[in-house]
Amino acid sequence: MTRFGRAQLVAFLRAIDRNLTADVEILVVGGAAVVVGYGAEAMTSDIDVLKMVGSKEAFGEAVHNARQETGLAVGVSGATVFTSPDGFEERVRSARGLHMERLTFKVPEKYDLALSKIAASGQRPHDLEAVERMHVKHHLSRMTLVERFEREMRNVSVLDSRQLSLTVAIAVARLYGYEEGKELARKYGVPVPRLKK
Amino acid sequence: MKSKVMTSLGRRGGVARAQKLDDARRKEIASTAARKRWQGPALVIDADPRDSGELLNFVANYGAKVSKKTASCDLIGATMRALRVSREDPFLSRMLPVFLWRVRNEISVDDLVTRSRAARLGPVLGYFLELTARVSGFGGFAEAISGLRRDAVGVRPTYFYKRTGESPFEAMAADEWTPSFAKRWGLLTGTSVESFASYFKKVRDL
Numbered sequence: 589m590t591r592f593g594r595a596q597l598v599a600f601l602r603a604i605d606r607n608l609t610a611d612v613e614i615l616v617v618g619g620a621a622v623v624v625g626y627g628a629e630a631m632t633s634d635i636d637v638l639k640m641v642g643s644k645e646a647f648g649e650a651v652h653n654a655r656q657e658t659g660l661a662v663g664v665s666g667a668t669v670f671t672s673p674d675g676f677e678e679r680v681r682s683a684r685g686l687h688m689e690r691l692t693f694k695v696p697e698k699y700d701l702a703l704s705k706i707a708a709s710g711q712r713p714h715d716l717e718a719v720e721r722m723h724v725k726h727h728l729s730r731m732t733l734v735e736r737f738e739r740e741m742r743n744v745s746v747l748d749s750r751q752l753s754l755t756v757a758i759a760v761a762r763l764y765g766y767e768e769g770k771e772l773a774r775k776y777g778v779p780v781p782r783l784k785k
Numbered sequence: 786m787k788s789k790v791m792t793s794l795g796r797r798g799g800v801a802r803a804q805k806l807d808d809a810r811r812k813e814i815a816s817t818a819a820r821k822r823w824q825g826p827a828l829v830i831d832a833d834p835r836d837s838g839e840l841l842n843f844v845a846n847y848g849a850k851v852s853k854k855t856a857s858c859d860l861i862g863a864t865m866r867a868l869r870v871s872r873e874d875p876f877l878s879r880m881l882p883v884f885l886w887r888v889r890n891e892i893s894v895d896d897l898v899t900r901s902r903a904a905r906l907g908p909v910l911g912y913f914l915e916l917t918a919r920v921s922g923f924g925g926f927a928e929a930i931s932g933l934r935r936d937a938v939g940v941r942p943t944y945f946y947k948r949t950g951e952s953p954f955e956a957m958a959a960d961e962w963t964p965s966f967a968k969r970w971g972l973l974t975g976t977s978v979e980s981f982a983s984y985f986k987k988v989r990d991l
Contacts, residue, residue, distance in 0.1 A: 596842070631876040633845045634987050655991065661849030663987035711962045711977035713946060713955075714875035754958075761954040769954050781953035 593631060594623050598686065600662050603654035604647075605688035612642030612650075613692040615680055617667050617704060619718055625683045625695030628721040633660075636667035650691075671707040671747055673740035676700040698726050699736045706759040707741075707752060716762055723763050730764050734772065754778040833858040837874075840866055844880045848887030849991050860892050861900055868901065868909050872947055875976075882917040882981050883988055885926075894929045907936030912945075912970040919966075919978055920985040940971030949975065 597620060616624070619632030640647065651664045679697035686693055695701065702719050709715035722728070737756055742749060753776035761769025766783055773780045806814070830847055834840040844867050846852040864885070871878035894914075901910040911933035914926040944950045945967070949959050959975030967974045 593838075631841050631845065633880065634984065655851040659846070659852050661846045661851055661988060661991040663991060665987050668983070710958070711975065712980040713949075713974075713976055714879050714980075716955075717875050758952075758954040758958055761952060766953060773954075779957065781957040783953050 593629055594627055596660065597624050597632070597635075597662070600654055600658050600660050601686070601691065601693060602688065603657045604650045605691040607650035607653040607657075608646055608690040609650075610643045610646045611690050611692075612640065612647045613694065614641075614647075615639040615694045615696075617670050617672075617696060617701070619714075621695040621701055622705065622718045622722050624686065624693065625681075625701070626698060626722050627725045628718060629725075630718050630721045634663035634665070636670075637664065638667045638670055669708070670704060671741075671752075672696065672704040673700050673736050674744045675740055676704075698722065699728065699732055702728055702733060703737055703741055703756075706755055707747060709759060710751060710755045716759060719759060720762055728763065730760065730768060733763075734760070750776075750778060830858075834863055834866070837870060840870060841874070841877055841880075843867075844877055844884045847884060848891070849988075851991060860888055861897050864888070864892065864897060865901055865904060865906060868906050868913065869904075871913075872909070872945060875946060878945075878976075879981060879984050881913050882920050883985055885913060885917040886921045886923060886985070886989065889923060889925055894926060898929050898933060902933075902936065907933050908940060908970045908972060911937060912967055912972050912974075915966060915970070916978065916981055920982040921989070934969075937970045942968060942971050942973050945972045945974040945976075949973070 601624065615638045616635055617638045618634070618636035619630060620635040622628045623630050623632055654660075655662065676696050679700060680694045681697060683693045683695055696704065702722060705715045705719045705722075709719070719728075734756070742752065754773070757769050757773035757776060757778055760772050770780050803811075830843060830852060834843040840863070843863060847863075867877060867881060867884065871881055898907075898910065901907055911930055914930050914933070917923065918926050918930065944956060944959055946959075949955045955975070956973075959973040962975045962977065963973045964976075964978055966978075967976075
């Protein structure tokens with residue numbers, strides 16, 4: 589039986605859990621966190637692990653066995669780049685409705701995750717798509733999103749501040765409309781495209 | 786039949802019987818049911834993809850060492866459908882180079898080129914073949930890429946994703962961020978090669 593989207597990744601995670609011989613906790617970011625943690629209807633075939641507590645060997649073996657059992661070619665690897673608001677680690681939470689025996693699956697809080705995907709979305713359109721699908725399931729307040737960005741990310745991140753501000757304005761335009769994006773772009777001093785008539 | 790299934794899951798009788806069970810027994814039954822529900826392959830490729838969800842799964846998993854394949858299918862037809870859908874779905878387009886690389890020895894590239902041209906998908910196929918060659922280092926598509934170049938000569942650049950043109954902000958980003966090789970295919974993708982390369986690296990050997 590073929591499962592799709594969240595059900596597919598959950599099937600894979602449960603297979604990992606069944607095959608684990610020791611307790612492991614993982615903090616997952618990226619698309620898998622959006623899909624499993626927030627139920628967004630998106631497709632991802634890779635799980636980016638930012639932090640792991642427990643036996644690496646036991647986890648690696650369980651992942652291998654889970655692939656064989658489920659037939660799913662899901663990549664599981666360390667997150668190489670993760671740009672997020674400054675205090676995100678204090679806000680991580682367990683994925684709702686996913687109780688497993690040995691595997692604990694943690695994800696960033698929704699605004700932290702959305703901002704990390706937005707930061708990555710320059711030149712990666714699927715990240716912006718993922719944020720939008722997350723917004724459909726778990727409404728993101730414009731005020732909270734922008735405030736969190738300005739207070740904990742804009743001047744803290746190692747990324748180019750202008751580029752980051754532009755990607756946030758683009759994301760705000762996608763989520764809340766052109767006028768909202770334009771207002772923010774003007775505030776940040778980044779280019780404002782004209783609305784074609 | 787149904788009662789046999791229920792019995793195998795540890796469920797017998799109705800609500801009254803269930804209410805009489807103690808907590809430990811209830812937990813045991815729930816855990817047996819959950820194990821049964823989540824066991825077994827989550828993906829079986831047994832036919833041509835029937836809808837967009839199956840197509841996405843097909844592209845993500847077909848040809849992987851772990852995927853369970855029980856039937857042959859029209860690979861070129863599925864590839865063409867994927868090329869078409871990729872313009873609406875950035876998740877699928879991200880997976881296409883891995884898929885093309887996995888099927889590189891299974892399909893006739895000449896047939897794929899001929900059928901794609903007939904369906905006016907020549908530049909899109911050319912873009913993905915070149916992208917696949919760039920991220921994988923595979924040289925077997927070179928002739929097809931070179932032949933498909935003719936299809937892109939003089940083509941007016943268009944936004945690769947249909948939604949991009951609807952948003953002035955995303956159109957501006959696509960104009961600025963599209964790699965030059967994609968522009969040569971007349972496609973404003975707004976997507977870096979690195980975005981495809983990192984995904985390719987993670988899943989190519991599964």
